[in-house]
Amino acid sequence: YPQNCVEFSAGHLLHRLYVLQQTYLHISTESMAQVAEEFELPVSQVASVVDFYAFFYQKPVGRYHMLLSNCTSCGYQTDQHNLLEMICRLLNVKPEITRPDGRVSVGETSCIGMCDHGAAMLINGVPLVGLNAEKLAHITHLISENQPLSCWPMEWFRVENNIHKQDVLLNEHIQPGSSLKKALAGDSQRLLDIILHSGLRGRGGAGFDTGRKWQLCREAEGKAHYVVCNADEGEPGTFKDRVLLQSYADALFEGMALCAYVIGARKGFVYLRGEYRYLLNHLQNILKRRYEQSLLGPSILGKAEFSFDIEIVVGAGAYICGEESALIESMEGRPGIPRIRPPFPVTHGYLGQPTAVNNVETLIAAAYVAYHGSDWFKAMGTEQSTGSKILSVSGDCRTPGIYEYTYGISVQQVLSDCGAKNAQAVQIGGPAGALVAKKDFSRQISFEDLSTGGSFLIFGAHRDLLSVNQNFARFFAHESCGFCTPCRVGTRLLESSFQKIADGRATRQDIQEIKQLSALVRRYSHCGLGHTAANHILDGLKDFSDIFEEKLVQTPFTPSINLDAALEDARQITRRDDADAHLE
Ligand code: SF4
Structure with a gap:
């Protein structure tokens, strides 16, 4: 059975805050002041930590707090969006707003690492896998009965290795x-x-x-x-x-x-x-x-x-x-x-x-x-990539799970081994990695070719790659730490650009702007998240331009002002006139 309150060193700030979160279901201003005193830190530092981490809340969450994974991969076996709507409807709760009786709250979270178990959630911090409509109805019943998690069916919490x-x-x-x-x-x-x-x-x-x-x-x-x-x-x-x-x-x-x-x-x-x-x-x-x-x-x-x-x-x-x-x-x-x-x-x-x-x-x-x-x-692998690599395979395939290969294995071989018969593309290395189209399935997993931390996400021929890209753009906008402007603002703009395309309001001009913005985020961001946040977009535009084209409004758009010319004053003030000081 899951254990959601484990003894561990309370001497670490994150752990102390976790205990408070578990006890009071939020971290109040008074708690922050108390912790600041205990740790001899400025209250502002404690507040900034509480504010930064997604699993700390400044307003109370429900006694049953559910976070559905919104990862593209986990949701492939079900319609995640519908699951979120369904659980909210069944429990009479709005996303991210705790029910007035304080019993339950529902939200979304990024990938929780259960991609080989179908749709999944964290409930009070514990993974519950294989979500479907029937299970959600059962969960609703258990919550209405106020049953503790230890009385819920044990198999719901069973996380298999799937090697x-x-x-x-x-x-x-x-x-x-x-x-x-x-x-x-x-x-x-x-x-x-x-x-x-x-x-x-x-x-x-x-x-x-x-x-x-x-x-x-x-x-x-x-x-x-x-x-x-x-x-x-x-x-x-x-x-x-x-x-x-x-x-x-x-x-x-x-x-x-x-x-x-x-x-x-x-x-x-x-x-x-x-x-x-x-x-x-x-x-x-x-x-x-x-x-x-x-x-x-x-x-x-x-x-x-x-x-x-x-x-x-x-x-x-x-x-x-x-x-x-x-x-x-x-x-x-x-x-x-x-x-x-x-x-x-x-x-x-x-x-x-x-x-x-x-x-x-x-x-x-x-x-x-x-x-x-x-x-x-x-003796194993390739010249520059010795040994083996463990892949997390998920998405449209018969047997998602863990696959280990010596380096140099082709994408096609992995697809054959996991029973992915009709893949149109594979996202290798997560949203920050590379989107590999069918024509490139002979490429190899190795540092010389396709380097990856291990994510191998398969998209069948029926998948809407535009919505996949949109999901990734949302992920980066959500996960940007906000420290530097190109990433903080750029990832949000990219997210809204995808919404515009999905809504059928975008023109060719928007695609141009997405390309420019992607290059800017990649070049000027402070860390690897920003440097790689637009990889999936640029790969998508390169190999799957038709999925973007199909959604565009076919009326030519002429900007009402010349943005580059409008920057001239700024260039003169900063005495810059190099290529990077121009939009084109
Ligand atoms: Fe933060 Fe890195 Fe994004 Fe800058 S690029 S906002 S430092 S995540």
Whole structure:
């Protein structure tokens, strides 16, 4: 049964606020002042944190608080929009407004990582999967009876792994401690050399060399060094970390300890996305066992000079915290706004100290490399992409779930394996990744070609790609942290442009403006979210221009003013007349 109130360190600001949220169903101004005093922080900082994270509320939510995932992928097996309308109608509640009796509230949220389970929601923070009309009617009845979640059908909360294809990582469970034993038999330089020679690259999509990252961190000067596991996967269509955390957490903690050994860290953190809070008890139990086995804590495996502790920090619903510097800000108890880089976390990370941030899959792969050796790892994959990649496959296919391949696999092969017979396109790497059209299905999953964090979202021939694009545009507008203008304003404008197209009010001029705006958001935004927010639009316009064309109003539109000329005064004041100071 789900547990929605788990014991964990209340010493972290996010955790303290979570407890208040659970207790009072909101965080009041008085609570913020109280927390500010406890943490010796300005009230404004606490207020900015409450304001920033989607899972904190300043007005009370219902005792049953439901957030339906509005991810494109999860909704494919049902009509999400209808489900939201239906549950609101059945419960006599309006979206985002708590029912006057305080019993229930309903809202939407971005992908909750259940894309292989059909339509899904978080209820009081716990995933409830496989939603349909019948289940919603049953839920309404249980709520009217005031039944606690522990009395609801257990199978509603059962989250399966759905592993359909295993390769090197998923096939084998190394015994807890076996990689560490091997590594600690030699010195840390030897382990670093193994990781360097393996060619292991970050599995989040950017593909930075893992050994190089550890080396830079090890060489950076600081009072302390830190290991951080980024378990904040939030890319719509991604759910592999859910499975890895559920069934391969030992290897993850082993990988973190190995990283600590190389960089000289005594402390590590797992930053767990708020949507996966239900895994917290399970992870803490594994941590507890590892302490008992001397695989964590002081003098690991009897090696007096190697001590390492791991703590879990749980996020609160902010996609941007998947960006490593935003994640560190969040760990330090602030809104997850990306830092200006350089300096990079390897030299100035958590508390300004050298920090190695790696994602879940990378750290697990490191544990396997340490056990089997670099040659074993290098023998798989392609020249620049060694080893394997775990894909989260969802959308229009017979068997959505987890598929692991050595790098270099073609898109077409993945489609065949998961039973996607009639795909017109695949979104690889989430909305920030690449939209791959049928003509390009021979392309390969690899850093040389299609780099991905793991999301593999399939669109059948019957799918309306325009509404998919619109959903993605809404996602970025919602998840922009608001720090920089090009992204904050640009993503909103792109969202409204899509609404205009969908409403049949757009002209060719709007398409031109979307292209210009997309280029501007990509070029001038502060962090990766903004840099990639328009990828899906530009890909869509390149390969599927007809779906946009069909919706356009076929009357020529002539702007009533010349916008570029209107900027002339501004150019003179700023003494700029370069190409970027012009709209064309
Ligand atoms: Fe925030 Fe977007 Fe700017 Fe990144 S690009 S800092 S998400 S507003």
